[in-house]
Amino acid sequence: MPKLKRSESEERATDFVESLDRGLRLLQCFGTTTGPMTLSDLARAAELPRATARRMLFTLQRGGFVAGDGKLFSLTPHVLTLAASYLRSSHLVAVLQPVLDRVATAAQEIASLAVLDGDDVVFVARSSPARMFSGGLEIGYRLPAFCTSVGRAMLGQFDDAALAARLKTTKREMLTPQTVTDPKALLASITADREQGYSLVDREAEPHFRSISVPVRRYDGVIVAAINMGAHVDRVPAGELIDRLLPLLREGAESVRSQLL
Structure with missing residues (x-):
């Protein structure tokens, strides 16, 4: 039996990486206020469960994009490499x-x-x-x-x-x-x-x-x-x-x- 080709919309739905989308959304939330933000504030701003936001933040922290002490979090200058990549390309x-x-x-x-x-x-x-x-x-x-x-x-x-x-x-x-x-x-x-x-x-x-x-x-x-x-x-x-x-x-x-x- 021939394999049925997926529609473009089905491919988009299947290929969508929800965790990446959540992480990027969380990064954008830092721009809503000045200074460090608490885990609760970030979770609320990104409309994410607190536990999910915590995992995302520690992942971003390990990548060097976020700094935090477990209570307060802030972006690091490493985030600017994302903008620099756009400008260079x-x-x-x-x-x-x-x-x-x-x-x-x-x-x-x-x-x-x-x-x-x-x-x-x-x-x-x-x-x-x-x-x-x-x-x-x-x-x-x-x-x-x-x-x-x-x-x-x-x-x-x-x-x-x-x-x-x-x-x-x-x-x-x-x-x-x-x-x-x-x-x-x-x-x-x-x-x-x-x-x-x-x-x-x-x-x-x-x-x-x-x-x-x-x-x-x-x-x-x-x-x-x-x-x-x-x-x-x-x-x-x-x-x-x-x-x-x-x-x-x-x-x-x-x-x-x-x-x-």
């Missing part, structure tokens, strides 16, 4: 980093690269002029996509129907008094940004900060990331973002299009 970061350096030097402003991760954006590269204080959106920093210029620039890749459905299910919290949360208003804003080829967000994600972003497209036109620059509202007016910074961002994004696979 990312074709996108390798191609865009020189662009960020060039744009940041020309504008004398911090330039950043972000990618879409679910309903959030994650900043994966940045460049800062040598004369400037290096504060700002650090690598690995996450923000909601709906209220950021990089997020709206990337959300423009979806058609109107898919975008409307996505916005309805997205968690839309007011981060500042200026944050737009109405899905219809957001849909109108993102579709307008799609048409003009850039997004400018003014104090919606962070108080006193405005930024401008353009989508980064690969060779076939698909949006794979966004690059941006921003500044304190008292230092750089919105008009200057458009007149001085936008041309640099557009040139930078277009210059790498043929290199992105």
